[in-house]
Amino acid sequence: MSIVLSNIKKIYQMGDTQVAALAGITLEISAGEFTAIMGPSGSGKSTLMNILGCLDRPTSGSYMLDGEEVATLKDDELAVTRNKKIGFVFQNFNLLPRMSAQQNVALPLVYAGVVKQERDSMAAAALSMVGLADRMHHRPNELSGGQRQRVAIARALVNNPSIIMADEPTGNLDSKSGNEIMEIFMKLNKEGRTIVLVTHEIEIAQFTRRIISFRDGLIISDEALLKV
Amino acid sequence: MLWESIIIALEGLKANKMRSILTMLGIIIGVGAVIAMVSIGMGVQNKIQDSIAGLGSNLLIITPGATSPSGVRLAAGSSTTLTNKDAQAIGRQIEGVSAVAPSVSKQYQLVYGNKNWMTTVQGTTPEFVSVRNFNVELGRFFSNQEVDTRMRVAVLGKTTADNLFGTIYPVGQTVRINSAPFVVVGVFEGKGQSAGGMDQDDVVVIPLTTAQERMMGISYIQTISVQAVSPESINQAQEDITSLLRSRHKLAKDMPDDFTVRNLAAVMATAEETTKTITLLLGNIAAISLLVGGIGIMNIMLVSVTERTREIGIRKALGATYRNILLQFLIEAIVIGVTGGLIGIGLGISAAYAISAIAGWNTAISSGSILMAFGFSVAIGLFFGIYPARKAALLDPIDALRYE
Numbered sequence: 001m002s003i004v005l006s007n008i009k010k011i012y013q014m015g016d017t018q019v020a021a022l023a024g025i026t027l028e029i030s031a032g033e034f035t036a037i038m039g040p041s042g043s044g045k046s047t048l049m050n051i052l053g054c055l056d057r058p059t060s061g062s063y064m065l066d067g068e069e070v071a072t073l074k075d076d077e078l079a080v081t082r083n084k085k086i087g088f089v090f091q092n093f094n095l096l097p098r099m100s101a102q103q104n105v106a107l108p109l110v111y112a113g114v115v116k117q118e119r120d121s122m123a124a125a126a127l128s129m130v131g132l133a134d135r136m137h138h139r140p141n142e143l144s145g146g147q148r149q150r151v152a153i154a155r156a157l158v159n160n161p162s163i164i165m166a167d168e169p170t171g172n173l174d175s176k177s178g179n180e181i182m183e184i185f186m187k188l189n190k191e192g193r194t195i196v197l198v199t200h201e202i203e204i205a206q207f208t209r210r211i212i213s214f215r216d217g218l219i220i221s222d223e224a225l226l227k228v
Numbered sequence: 229m230l231w232e233s234i235i236i237a238l239e240g241l242k243a244n245k246m247r248s249i250l251t252m253l254g255i256i257i258g259v260g261a262v263i264a265m266v267s268i269g270m271g272v273q274n275k276i277q278d279s280i281a282g283l284g285s286n287l288l289i290i291t292p293g294a295t296s297p298s299g300v301r302l303a304a305g306s307s308t309t310l311t312n313k314d315a316q317a318i319g320r321q322i323e324g325v326s327a328v329a330p331s332v333s334k335q336y337q338l339v340y341g342n343k344n345w346m347t348t349v350q351g352t353t354p355e356f357v358s359v360r361n362f363n364v365e366l367g368r369f370f371s372n373q374e375v376d377t378r379m380r381v382a383v384l385g386k387t388t389a390d391n392l393f394g395t396i397y398p399v400g401q402t403v404r405i406n407s408a409p410f411v412v413v414g415v416f417e418g419k420g421q422s423a424g425g426m427d428q429d430d431v432v433v434i435p436l437t438t439a440q441e442r443m444m445g446i447s448y449i450q451t452i453s454v455q456a457v458s459p460e461s462i463n464q465a466q467e468d469i470t471s472l473l474r475s476r477h478k479l480a481k482d483m484p485d486d487f488t489v490r491n492l493a494a495v496m497a498t499a500e501e502t503t504k505t506i507t508l509l510l511g512n513i514a515a516i517s518l519l520v521g522g523i524g525i526m527n528i529m530l531v532s533v534t535e536r537t538r539e540i541g542i543r544k545a546l547g548a549t550y551r552n553i554l555l556q557f558l559i560e561a562i563v564i565g566v567t568g569g570l571i572g573i574g575l576g577i578s579a580a581y582a583i584s585a586i587a588g589w590n591t592a593i594s595s596g597s598i599l600m601a602f603g604f605s606v607a608i609g610l611f612f613g614i615y616p617a618r619k620a621a622l623l624d625p626i627d628a629l630r631y632e
């Protein structure tokens with residue numbers, strides 16, 4: 001089991017009312033799965049992604065990542081876990097504008113303490129995996145939206161993480177670029193990578209093999225997709 | 229990691245040149261001002277110290293004529309109250325005195341071959357050499373016997389020798405002073421300028437008696453230079469000389485001195501004290517501008533942290549720890565401080581040179597002040613960088629990523 005969540009709750013205190021963004025999530029995701037999380041806006045998808053991605057801690061519950069309890073880690077331990085085990089892909093790409101594609105992709109390796117030469121070759125390899133070998137030295141503003149998201153995917157997988165998390169990775173893209181991104185995710189999944197992505201488009205979710213539906217901070221359905 | 233952080237910081241500064249320069253300006257001006265101000269102050273101080281050393285140590289100078297309460301000498305030079313006997317009495321009777329040199333002086337024309345040179349001719353005794361800290365470089369000084377026998381011998385200052393003789397070896401040559409022939413027996417080592425900017429080497433020294441009787445036709449003395457054995461004995465010697473001369477001149481109790489005893493080292497020391505204070509003051513004012521520069525760094529760093537909130541969020545999401553972010557911003561602040569400091573040092577040194585070239589002041593660029601200013605700019609970068617860097621490092625990654 002790659003991810004085991006039991007009774008995860010996330011409660012936000014808003015004045016004197018409490019908002020349960022996550023009202024008790026129990027969930028298992030195995031290594032090698034390709035999962036989509038769907039649900040209406042405000043249903044807690046991003047909150048879950050942040051917890052899964054070790055950016056945030058649940059108010060209560062247990063989160064075992066690769067057999068290690070991470071729900072109670074300290075900030076810096078979470079940072080190290082993110083660096084080693086998680087690859088992030090954001091809706092708005094979140095690339096650093098002043099850096100080349102290669103430098104952006106190499107950034108997680110900087111914090112992993114990899115030496116420059118090795119970083120550069122690993123980043124180049126990751127970029128060619130997403131089909132951007134010829135765009136290594138371009139800056140984000142010289143790339144299309146689809147290309148930027150591919151750089152972000154390269155960055156997410158450069159450190160060889162246990163899971164790749166993508167929160168609405170196609171939300172800012174036209175459907176053609178969106179489909180290209182999904183093709184890449186499919187390819188990565190075929191190579192054995194675990195991928196969890198959030199989307200509210202059923203066409204995008206169709207690329208995955210498992211769809212978990214959310215409403216009001218709870219899972220309302222969890223179904224495997226049969227592939228033709 | 230550290231080296232890379234420095235490179236990242238430098239690139240960040242390069243990417244935003246105008247702002248970086250404006251941020252550094254405070255440090256540049258502060259460091260530059262510290263160095264320039266301290267250099268000027270030290271230059272003046274050094275000059276005064278040189279002058280004191282050049283004058284001769286533990287020196288008292290006695291001149292005829294009284295000193296008014298305001299310190300202005302009355303009827304200077306015109307008085308004829310000092311005699312060679314006074315000088316001899318001081319040498320014999322005052323304790324703590326190691327040498328006494330009476331002297332007279334007047335401007336004369338010197339002629340050697342077809343060369344003319346107008347200079348000060350000093351008539352004095354052999355003790356002059358030790359009292360006034362002259363060294364004989366070529367030949368010798370004249371002897372007491374030559375003084376007693378009113379010999380026409382002369383020892384030239386370096387400037388005088390150079391102007392009259394050029395490349396010719398002066399010792400043994402004959403020069404005409406006011407058309408009387410003198411044999412050059414020696415040449416002094418160069419001493420350079422005095423505190424007042426006078427060339428101390430533009431001089432000719434001849435026996436006192438020769439000057440008094442053969443040249444000037446006088447029997448009095450214009451100056452008595454007295455050397456005390458130690459700095460401690462100088463004040464006592466000054467008092468003893470005053471009472472000795474008063475009794476020798478038969479001055480009644482209510483009559484003012486008809487001579488003046490001055491302790492030049494003390495005057496110089498006061499001047500030195502004053503310049504030290506001024507140096508300190510200038511340095512402090514400059515240091516305040518450094519502080520203002522530091523606040524400028526903090527201001528810009530805070531702006532930079534806010535502007536780059538999203539970048540911080542991204543870096544944290546990718547695994548940057550508190551320390552990574554703290555270090556990144558701290559290094560940026562220090563790089564601003566150090567770069568500004570280095571430019572400031574360059575500026576300060578150029579300013580010091582420019583001032584000494586244009587105004588003709590002495591400046592002494594001390595490695596101490598450079599090191600201090602540099603250390604200061606690092607420290608200021610560090611001190612004023614810590615708050616913004618901590619602020620950046622403590623950002624919550626989710627909040628930072630959401631920041632627009």
Ligand SMILES: Nc1ncnc2c1ncn2[C@@H]1O[C@H](COP(=O)(O)OP(=O)(O)O)[C@@H](O)[C@H]1O
Nearest residue numbers: 012019020021040041042043044045046047048
């Ligand atoms: N930092 C926060 N403070 C208070 N409420 C929050 C915060 N983050 C999310 N929420 C609330 O939690 C719920 C789930 O939000 P989110 O996970 O972003 O939903 P989704 O991504 O599914 O649209 C929403 O009602 C939202 O308002």
Ligand SMILES: [Mg+2]
Nearest residue numbers: 045046047167
């Ligand atoms: Mg969301």
